[in-house]
Amino acid sequence: MSLAETVINSFLDRKLAQTPNTAHTPQNVQEHSLAKGLLAGLIAGVVATAAKTLVEKVYPPRVEGEPEPPAVLAEKVAGHALAPVQKQIAAESIHWGFGATIGAAYGALAEYYPSATSRDGVNFGMTLMALTHETALPAMGLSAAPANQTRREKSSEIASHIVFGLVAETTRRFLRKRL
Numbered sequence: 001m002s003l004a005e006t007v008i009n010s011f012l013d014r015k016l017a018q019t020p021n022t023a024h025t026p027q028n029v030q031e032h033s034l035a036k037g038l039l040a041g042l043i044a045g046v047v048a049t050a051a052k053t054l055v056e057k058v059y060p061p062r063v064e065g066e067p068e069p070p071a072v073l074a075e076k077v078a079g080h081a082l083a084p085v086q087k088q089i090a091a092e093s094i095h096w097g098f099g100a101t102i103g104a105a106y107g108a109l110a111e112y113y114p115s116a117t118s119r120d121g122v123n124f125g126m127t128l129m130a131l132t133h134e135t136a137l138p139a140m141g142l143s144a145a146p147a148n149q150t151r152r153e154k155s156s157e158i159a160s161h162i163v164f165g166l167v168a169e170t171t172r173r174f175l176r177k178r179l
Contacts (some may be wrong), residue, residue, distance in 0.1 A: 030176075037111030038104045040175040041168075045103015048168035049096055052160045061156035069142040070094040076142075099164075102128060107172050117169050125165020126158070133157050 062068065074090035075082055082090060106124055109116045116124065137143040144153075 032111050033179075034108055034111060036176060036179040037107040037109075039107070040172045040179060041107015041110070042100050042104040043175055044107060044168045044171035045100045046096065047171045048103060048164045049099030051167040052099070052164040053095075055160040055163045056156065059156045059159060061153045061160070068095075069137050070098075072142045073140070076140075103168055103172070106168060107176070110169075110172060110176075117173070121165035121167070121169025121172075122162055123165065124168060125161040125163070128164065129157055129161035133161075 068091060070091040071087050073094055074087055078090070106116070133143060133149075134146045138145045143149070146154075
């Protein structure tokens with residue numbers, strides 16, 4: 001080892017000895033907890049669903065009278081046309097239940113894979129949109145294929161899912177720090 005390396009190593013050893021290592025102290029390390037991740041995510045999913053619903057009221061993805069995917073799914077599951085009140089209740093149950101469930105899954109994922117929360121949840125929202133509105137819903141016959149979706153539908157879904165992801169991550173992070 002050269003004299004320069006010896007001097008540098010000696011200097012670094014002294015500096016490291018003087019600097020307390022706070023990176024792994026209990027207040028800076030959050031223990032993984034599936035239950036806490038699920039709970040924070042579930043609540044975050046409900047709050048994010050409310051935010052997404054508000055965005056869609058201001059900037060609706062579909063024209064008036066066009067069926068929403070949860071309403072179409074409700075009738076497919078029932079096997080027959082539903083009365084308007086039944087259809088509305090079933091569609092809202094599916095909508096809010098899906099939001100809460102996907103939020104809980106996101107909370108669990110974030111607990112063990114923190115990079116899933118990148119870009120403050122925007123990646124989560126956009127991935128959710130790609131998996132639902134661009135893939136699963138058209139495949140199930142619940143919405144138009146991406147090539148047949150209007151520009152308004154696409155842009156509204158992008159906007160509402162960005163909001164969903166941001167609100168879900170902000171809420172999840174806030175709650176998880178307090179659990």
